[in-house]
Amino acid sequence: MSPLALGSPDRPLRVAVIGAGPSGFYAASALLGADATVEVDLLDRLPVPFGLVRGGVAPDHQKIKSVVRAYQKTASHPRFRFFGNVRVGERVPLELLRQHYDMLCFAVGCESARTLDVPGEDLPGSGTATDFVAWYNGHPDARELDFPLHEVGSVVVVGVGNVAVDVARILTRDPESLHPTDIADHALERLRESAVRDVWLLGRRGPAQAAFTPAELQELSQLDGVDLVVPPWSAELDPASAAWLEAEGDKVTRRNVELLRELSQREPTGAPRRIHLWLGRSPVAIEGDGRVEAVQVAHNALVEEGGRIAARPTGEVDRVEAQMVLAAVGYCGVALPGLPFDRRRGIVPNVEGRVVDEAGRVVPDTYVVGWAKRGPSGVIGTNRADAVETVDRMLADAAGHHAPADPDRTAAAAEQALARAVPQLVRWQDWERIDAEERARGEADGRVRRKFTRVRDMLEVVRRS
Ligand code: NAP
Numbered sequence: 001m002s003p004l005a006l007g008s009p010d011r012p013l014r015v016a017v018i019g020a021g022p023s024g025f026y027a028a029s030a031l032l033g034a035d036a037t038v039e040v041d042l043l044d045r046l047p048v049p050f051g052l053v054r055g056g057v058a059p060d061h062q063k064i065k066s067v068v069r070a071y072q073k074t075a076s077h078p079r080f081r082f083f084g085n086v087r088v089g090e091r092v093p094l095e096l097l098r099q100h101y102d103m104l105c106f107a108v109g110c111e112s113a114r115t116l117d118v119p120g121e122d123l124p125g126s127g128t129a130t131d132f133v134a135w136y137n138g139h140p141d142a143r144e145l146d147f148p149l150h151e152v153g154s155v156v157v158v159g160v161g162n163v164a165v166d167v168a169r170i171l172t173r174d175p176e177s178l179h180p181t182d183i184a185d186h187a188l189e190r191l192r193e194s195a196v197r198d199v200w201l202l203g204r205r206g207p208a209q210a211a212f213t214p215a216e217l218q219e220l221s222q223l224d225g226v227d228l229v230v231p232p233w234s235a236e237l238d239p240a241s242a243a244w245l246e247a248e249g250d251k252v253t254r255r256n257v258e259l260l261r262e263l264s265q266r267e268p269t270g271a272p273r274r275i276h277l278w279l280g281r282s283p284v285a286i287e288g289d290g291r292v293e294a295v296q297v298a299h300n301a302l303v304e305e306g307g308r309i310a311a312r313p314t315g316e317v318d319r320v321e322a323q324m325v326l327a328a329v330g331y332c333g334v335a336l337p338g339l340p341f342d343r344r345r346g347i348v349p350n351v352e353g354r355v356v357d358e359a360g361r362v363v364p365d366t367y368v369v370g371w372a373k374r375g376p377s378g379v380i381g382t383n384r385a386d387a388v389e390t391v392d393r394m395l396a397d398a399a400g401h402h403a404p405a406d407p408d409r410t411a412a413a414a415e416q417a418l419a420r421a422v423p424q425l426v427r428w429q430d431w432e433r434i435d436a437e438e439r440a441r442g443e444a445d446g447r448v449r450r451k452f453t454r455v456r457d458m459l460e461v462v463r464r465s
Helices: 022-032 051-055 068-075 094-100 129-136 162-172 185-192 214-221 239-248 251-264 382-398 411-421 428-443 455-464
Strands: 013-018 038-043 080-083 103-106 126-128 154-158 198-203 226-229 273-279 281-287 294-305 308-321 324-327 354-356 362-368
Touching: 013 022, 013 094, 013 411, 022 038, 022 051, 022 068, 022 103, 022 382, 038 411, 068 080, 080 411, 080 428, 094 103, 094 411, 103 382, 126 129, 129 162, 129 185, 129 324, 154 162, 154 281, 154 308, 162 198, 162 214, 162 273, 198 281, 198 294, 214 226, 214 251, 239 251, 239 294, 251 273, 281 308, 354 382, 362 382, 428 455
Parallel strands: 013 038, 013 103, 038 080, 103 362, 126 324, 154 198, 154 324, 198 273, 226 273
Antiparallel strands: 281 294, 294 308, 354 362
16 A cells, blocks of 8 residues: 555544653644644543643642643644543553554653752751642642641742742741632641741842742732832842843833832831741751741842852851741653653753754654743743744654554554553543633632542542443
8 A cells, every 4th residue: 555645534644652740731733723734632640631731730820730731722623632541651551552653742841949059958947949839739749748837937938939939938928818719728737727827938149130930029019918129139130130130120020120120129017927928048958857847047148250240148147947848949841761861950851852862863753842941931822832832843844754554553553552551541521521610619619620639539530431
């Protein structure tokens, strides 16, 4: 039989996208919108889709979560299928996928956290914001963690990105305002009994280097029952940053600097909870006898080094009493068996989305999108253009190719192989049942949804239906 044009109705281009978060959905959408005929199977290790939209976006940011409507539209495409509960690299090795798909596109994000590397970091009470976020969002990976907030009066959060801001907000806002959201039951319970009164946000550099965005900072400054305390020294610019801002500063940085100046002039209102935003400060040690009791915080001077503003300790150190420390210093990728991994950058090495090996050689038919491709940066929408870039490369690589009609490279053969490898494969309709049940449980309680937080409970819903 003569080979058929790859990407034609007679021989569709078969792609497995691994990871059903935003970048996976954007890749699927771009593939399905192409002129070629592409069949997309979107695989996820969880029985539920949406990645960080479900497990990362803060529960008091429900509007951001409405982005899933676009993903639901993608899921309704006749050439789209979802297979959840599929651990690629473990139960489902890459070789098995390569047998049934022409191309693999990894959208696996950054699943671990960077750490501080300071003495005392391993003490009980010290953890990562990534874990805390996963915990309050009911991610099954964090189900067995506990944050006994009734024993905590003060928390130090290290880092001043939007994750640090999310965490500070969730720790200080009135827990009753979280009741209508989809926050995990176990987290709401802990927040209701929380003794947290003070949260320190530590940024190692200055106002012009803070990674949060103005809207998020503003939100933090407007929380009921919370004083955002910005000491005047926190809002001060070092001379090099001031010169840079004047000459070429971007809009976001200018607004951050302006807001910080305004906030530093505010008088605290005597609100019951406080967030202390300290810039130019780094934790150098976590102290405690068997658990976190205090953090040594070094003062930094900012110096220009190789065109970058770097923090250097001045030798002055404060001691902040705290019972919990959360490092919010960025997410980091995790190596997947059989896939190249750049340990230093924590990403899958690639050139414009084409995966490359250590020697820089392109790994055939293997692509990457999203945080796994470029690192943990940008907002959800950033992943759309990023996915389009990779998909353009995929389509260019497929163009002009012919392939024999291969009984292994069919939708039915792939589904059979996955079903053989995974005891309980979860399909899109199964997820819709989980979704409906979570919403119904929530509705009964005046909430958006009550999430299932254990894989076995999610699978039980599917089994029952
Ligand atoms: P991020 O924006 O990269 O911020 C990381 C922070 O950690 C920075 O302040 C960084 O300071 C600091 N840091 C790194 N290493 C450090 C160290 N060893 N000691 C002290 N500080 C250190 O990362 P993120 O907050 O995890 O957010 C990830 C992405 O998700 C971002 O693009 C963020 O905007 C996005 N996000 C958006 C929202 C939202 O839109 N509402 C919510 C959450 C997350 P330096 O600059 O000095 O390295």
